[in-house]
Amino acid sequence: MRYHAVGSAELGRGGRMARWGITLPLTGVPLAAHRELVKELPDLGYTDAWTAETAGTDAFTPLALAAEWAPELRLGTAIVPVYTRGPGLLAMSAATIAELAPGRFALGIGTSSPTIVRGWNAAEFTEPFKRTRDTLRFLRSALAGEKVSAEYDTFAVSKFRLERPPATAPEILLAALRPGMLRLAAREADGAITNWLGAGDVPKVRAELGSDAELVARVFVCPTEDAEAARGLGRLLISSYLTVPAYAAFHDWLGRGELLRPMHEAWAAGDRKAANAAIPDEVVDDLVVHGSPESCREQVQSYVDNGLTTPVIAVLPTAADPAEMVRALAPK
Known part of the structure; x- marks a missing residue:
């Protein structure tokens, strides 16, 4: 992806229009209870809804609901582990959301962690760089509707073809924290997803990724003045x-x-x-990020000013209603 401009988000570095994303589901809120809030998100100025996958909801089901509730939103996974599903199942899951949200889905994949992969899912966590690269290459072919028979370094696939390849293949972004994976994302993916960084760290990450590829980051926001x-x-x-x-x-x-x-x-x-x-x-x-909602919005905007394409706000729990906090953090 190359810096799409959507909605009412603020101008970022070089006059580029930034996206403004939110992490779903919200902490402590049942999935079905998100319907009315998700319907509001485009009018509030949000352009994106992104999921995660640890030990709560899976990454795909909330996006299937969001595709119905707010068809204007771009949807993304940040991220789906490359170890916890077989390559074919991962392609099928991605194709399903791409069919529900044609041209509006970005598949974020990454290694996750040994705790999640090995400790919780009984899978081997070996050669993470190669496994991510191989999965990316397989998905490129599979989501294009090709019949895939290939021997990759970390797995092999024989005669796999999606029965329902998406009319528009999703963009694929890689979870990337350091130069090797950032450069792989620049070469072979549509962008990178990163996590746990400050606004001042964005230029260093951007320098490794390059100026053209999309850079997504989850930004942890605790909207309280305490x-x-x-x-x-x-x-x-x-x-x-x-x-x-x-x-x-x-x-x-x-x-x-x-x-x-x-x-x-x-x-x-x-x-x-x-x-x-x-x-x-x-x-x-x-x-x-913490402080008043106004201060939090300004701090999130500083990530964009430093080169982030897509901030994805993760609202941390406070005493306030999390849905109201999403409304208060919306771009103005």
Whole structure:
């Protein structure tokens, strides 16, 4: 994808029109209860709805509903693991959403983590770069309606052809945290999806991806003026995520290695409380947007100003109604 302009979103770097996405489903809200909010999203200025896949809903079912509830929205997965479905099933799932939302679906794939892949799904987590590359190449062929028989480095497929190939193949984006995967995304995908970065980190990521490819990032937003409460929640999330080896390496590359060293040492010693306490305020404030809704919108916009194409807001729980927070965070 090459910087599509949609709706009422703000102008970003170089005068490009930015998209404005939201992560669905909202924390603590039953999936069926999203109907009225999702119908409102285009009028609020949202252009995109993106899902994730960890231990809640799967990535595809909420998009099937959203395709019916708000046919104006672009839909995306951020991300579907390449290990937890066979290649053929992954192609079928993607083709289904592409049929429901023709020309409005972006398939985000990535490695996920050993905990999710091995610990929760009993799959092997080996050669993540090659497995992602091979899956991307298979999906390109399969979603184009081709009959695929191929020996890839990490798997083989024999005589697979979709019975219902989509009329418009979805864009494919790769989850990417460091130069190798970002460069693969630039060469062979339609863009990259990244996570857990600050607005000031975007130029470094963009430099590896290049200026033309789409760059999507999930931006964690805690819309409250209680800074200590927001930082407390942020620390819990940061210690959970940034101790995963891929994220630890990402933040070493971004230059936060020394700032995060005490957290890693406490975590390795089994002291989660000390690990949380060791995370500096400046790191939390870089990685978790918080403040009034107006301030949060401005902070999200700073990601766009620094080169992000598509911010995807993930609303973190506060005392407020999460649907009202989505409305308050809508672009103005």
